[in-house]
Amino acid sequence: MQTATTNSRIVQSETQLTPSFRLDTREYSAKERNKFVKENTVRDWSQLSWKDIGRPFQVTSYAKEKTNWEKEKGQALPVHTSWEMFNRSFHEWFVKDVPTEMNVAKKQFFSSLTSFKPKQISSALGDLARIHFWNYAHRVQDGIWDPRGKRALFEGLDVEKPRILFLGAAEGYEGMQLSAMYPGGEVVLVDYDAFCKDIRFGEFPDSYPFLGENPQTGGKKVYHKDDFNVTYLVEDIRQLSFGKEFDIVISVGLLEHFPDELKPDVVEWHRKFLKDDGYIIMTTPRAQLRSKLYYEIMSDVMNHTYRELMTLEQMGLYVYENGLDILKHGYIKVHNAIIAKPR
Incomplete structure (x- = not known):
């Protein structure tokens, strides 16, 4: 563990597992940075074509909550309701005491073996697989919050005390991380499910450390939610009434929830609120084998609405064709990532 003293707080460069998530304020060298974001693999976006890169992978294994609702009602699940279901399901997993849940799931699985009932055994095995997969993806790998990867992605923006607009903000993690790196500004989080404001953001742990910049010393500083x-x-x-007044407009896992005919609208939602010299930041889950496995195993937790998995090239081509110049692009653990400006 490394420590550095600032005139406001002690910055501890460390990582630590809690029962529900990982804390991580580790810094990294320029050489180590390449572990966290793989940048600029496409030299000329104008040379890409859909014929060359194909279309995204659509996830079609849906949550039982969604399929049971549609079977009972005889109609498609409304989009707003699907997000309400997802947010509550996702948060339930975020607050789990994972080691305890792993032990419970293990005991239930071994107990089910004595029943000689295939359905009971299969259900217990599924519960065991899900909690172990969640432990690996969120606590061990820290693939959802991914603080070092996102700090690497977000660094180098030419902004000071920025106004940041986060579309589909959920608990607002990335907005707070940006505000730690570029302190003194304002973060506006937007989500149309009140559960996100009241519970996902409202109950976000006050003790969680965001490593950022100390404008008084030029060194590092740890910030917290408050x-x-x-x-x-x-x-x-x-329905937002803002004009072009934000220095940064960000979304995390938004574009992939809309079919092709609506993707130009999604890009426009970012551009319409951006200052002329502002930055658009977007990420989407990456199309790779472990992501496909994740959304299959965790379907009851994750898949209440339309979802695609994209390659970086697919995501970038959507963005480029809809009027954005891509300044930086790369991989951050399980997501594609793009920083762009309007052409």
Whole structure:
């Protein structure tokens, strides 16, 4: 563990597992940085074509909660309801005491073996697989929050005390990380499910450390949730009344929830609120074998609505064809990542 003293807090460069998530304020060298973000693999986006790269992989294994609702009602699950279901399901997993749950699932599985009932055994095995997969993806790998990868992605923006707009913000993690790296500004989080404001953000752990910049010393500083100037709006993105007033507009895992005919609208939601010299940041889950396995095993937790997995090239081509110049692109653990500006 390394420590550095600032005039406000002690910055501890360390990582630590809690029962529900990982804390990580480790720094990295320029050489180590390449472990966390693989940058600029495409030299000229204008030379890509859909014929060459193909279309995204659509996830079609849906949560039982969704399929049971549709069977009972005889109609497609409304989009707003699907997000309400997803947010509650996802949060339930975020707050689990994972080691305890792993022990319970293991005992239940071995107990089921004595029943000689295939359905009971299969159900217990599924529960065991899900909790172990969640432990690996979220606690061990820290693939959902991914603080070092996102700090590597977010670094180098030419902004000071920025206004940040986070579309589909959920618990607002990335907005807070940006505000730690570029302190003194404002974060506006937007989600149209009040559960996200009241519970996912409202119960986000006050002790969670965000490593950022100390403008007084030029060194590092650890921030916490209550250090940020946050406004949380429960509104539909399409109904926001803002003008072009934000330095950064960000979304995390938004583009992939819309079919092709709506993707230009998603890109426009970012551009319409951005200052002329502002930055658009977007990420999507990457099309790779372990991601496909994750969304299959965790379907009851994750898959309540339309979802695609994309390659970086597919995501980038959507963005490029809809009027954005891509300044930086790369991989951050399980997500594709793009920083762009309007052409």
